Amino acid sequence: MSERLRVNWIACEAHGLCAELFPEHIALDDWGYPVIADRPVAPELLDHARRAIDACPTLALRLERVGREAAGRSREASGRSPRRGV
Numbered sequence: 045m046s047e048r049l050r051v052n053w054i055a056c057e058a059h060g061l062c063a064e065l066f067p068e069h070i071a072l073d074d075w076g077y078p079v080i081a082d083r084p085v086a087p088e089l090l091d092h093a094r095r096a097i098d099a100c101p102t103l104a105l106r107l108e109r110v111g112r113e114a115a116g117r118s119r120e121a122s123g124r125s126p127r128r129g130v
């Protein structure tokens with residue numbers, strides 16, 4: 045089980061605070077919107093991630109658990125089957 049950062053793009057207002065607080069996983073694009081690293085947050089960095097989440101003025105950041113169970117739900121929702129490898 046691991047956790048990844050997710051952004052609610054509707055709520056995000058490009059304040060950029062998250063990138064200042066958690067540069068290990070968040071960069072900013074040219075417009076100030078976050079670019080999230082495409083990898084799970086290492087356990088030793090979860091406190092930093094939570095600090096960035098708590099500081100977001102629009103509550104646009106969150107941690108999402110990913111693992112076998114979550115991956116299976118995601119495949120079911122998308123209609124993809126792991127057996128077909130699609």
Ligand code: SF4
Pocket residue numbers: 051055056057058059060061062063076077078099100101102103104105
């Ligand atoms: S701090 Fe929140 S609102 Fe600002 S860029 Fe990050 S996610 Fe978006």
